[in-house]
Amino acid sequence: MTNPVDRTANIEMPQSMIHCVQAHENSFWNSIGILANRTGWMSPRHTASALHYYREQYEGSCTIEDCSFTINDGDTPLIAIIAQRLDSDAGKTLASFNNAMICIEDPELSHAKARSLCIEQFDLIAKQADNGIRFRDELPNGEMSFLSRHLLAYGASLDTTLNRVIDLKPDESDLKRNIRKRYKSFINWGNRELQPIVLDSEKLTWSEMDVFRNLHAEAAGRQTRTEESWRRQQSIVEAGEGFVVAGHIGDELVSAGMFFTSKHNCYYGSSASRRDLFEKPLFHSVLWKAILHAKAMGCTWFDVGEEIYPNQPAHPARSDKDVNISAFKTGFGGSTIPYLDIMLENMEQ
Known part of the structure; x- marks a missing residue:
């Protein structure tokens, strides 16, 4: 999904200092806000208040570690990963509570060195997840992300979820x-x-x-x-x-x-x-x-929800009621946008 967003034409970068900002650091959510403003995209399921809502659902049933981080060049955020590792009796799962983890990347300012550090940091986190890794790529930059390709190279499976999204511009x-x-x-x-x-x-x-x-x-x-x-x-x-x-x-x-x-x-x-x-x-x-x-x-975007057909998704099978609700939602306009749901059992497979 390509976002025609006006960006500051002349962003002055300090001397290159590629580094990682962790979720517990004071500047983390500020970095997320800057990155969201420049890309014109941010999942409502992964805002600070939404994550707090989901955390309270899980507390007591598992140990939660916020593994989110951004990759910054000086003070300028280039990439963000929002993810939580949930440690339960079943093992350690890397996702984002009820939802999959996400990645946000500035397509204009990001570069190979930033992606390389992001992969390095991600692998340190992901290799401790022995009960599955769930990542959703909503294609905010109009193409598959580098993290999707990385997970697929490790043998991850890919399902496509269709969502109805209205351009509000x-x-x-x-x-x-x-x-x-x-x-x-x-x-x-x-x-x-x-x-x-x-x-x-x-x-x-x-x-x-x-x-x-x-x-x-x-x-x-x-x-x-x-x-x-x-x-x-x-x-x-x-x-x-x-x-x-x-x-x-x-x-x-x-x-x-x-x-x-x-x-x-x-x-x-x-x-x-x-x-x-x-x-x-x-x-x-x-x-x-x-x-x-x-x-x-x-x-600028209104996500009406999943678009369902009699045999899409095939698993789990959906009821006629689900199909009818989906048909109702499509009546408000918008476009069908594929989201990529990428699942990996573990990084050692």
């Missing part, structure tokens, strides 16, 4: 032109009847989040997550890295969605709608409101 009128034709009347209905509102760090209260939690349990037929998990998601919103969109009929919440953000990317996390009102287009206006809000925040 066009004007709102252009975005709306790409929506499936019949969805436009559904959005108009929802805007009129539900009047969706954005609940961000300044507006979301626990009482509102709790109503969303109960609606989600009612729609699913069970509690899928603990109350503590919902409270941790509220903390992501409070940190400015997420928001909720809520639609009401009268005073009753009938549809809501949770969305996670970085400075440049927005990811559709979860949603729920009243089951007894499924014949009405409840969520269309809620999702559209989220897309417009993400654009207003300055996000």
Whole structure:
């Protein structure tokens, strides 16, 4: 996925001092922010608040070591790896909690010496992982990363996940032109009847989040997550890295969605709608409101989620419900972007 981002044309580099900045160092997240700004890409699943959310899920069940690092040339970050090693009874897994680890590279400033040091540092970490290495390459620079090629050379396997991603840079009128034709009347209905509102760090209260939690349990037929998990998601919103969109009929919440953000990317996390009102287009206006809000925040990409077909992915097989949900998401425009999921049993194989 190529990002046409304006970069500072004349970045003055200090005398070349290629070095590694570890996750525990004070400058680490500043380096991540600089790199994200220059590349125009940062996974909402790997922000500081998102990692804190996932860490709390795992604490007590395994030992966690944050293995994240950046490769800097002087004060200028060139490459970042965000990864955690989870040590449980099954062994040591290198990933990023529920998600795969990621790599961010500045394609204009990075060079062979920086990649070489990154591989050296990565191998020191990865060779201690005896229960699998999981890496996702979202192709932010439009091509397979050097880390993907490195893992494949060690014998890693590769699966492709298809995701629906909306480019938010066009004007709102252009975005709306790409929506499936019949969805436009559904959005108009929802805007009129539900009047969706954005609940961000300044507006979301626990009482509102709790109503969303109960609606989600009612729609699913069970509690899928603990109350503590919902409270941790509220903390992501409070940190400015997420928001909720809520639609009401009268005073009753009938549809809501949770969305996670970085400075440049927005990811559709979860949603729920009243089951007894499924014949009405409840969520269309809620999702559209989220897309417009993400654009207003300055996000340039909106990840609607995985795109599923009857035999893709083949494993695990997906239900007709999953296929139908995916078809719903594609109605909001965007492009199908392949993500590469790379898995290696261990570095010694």
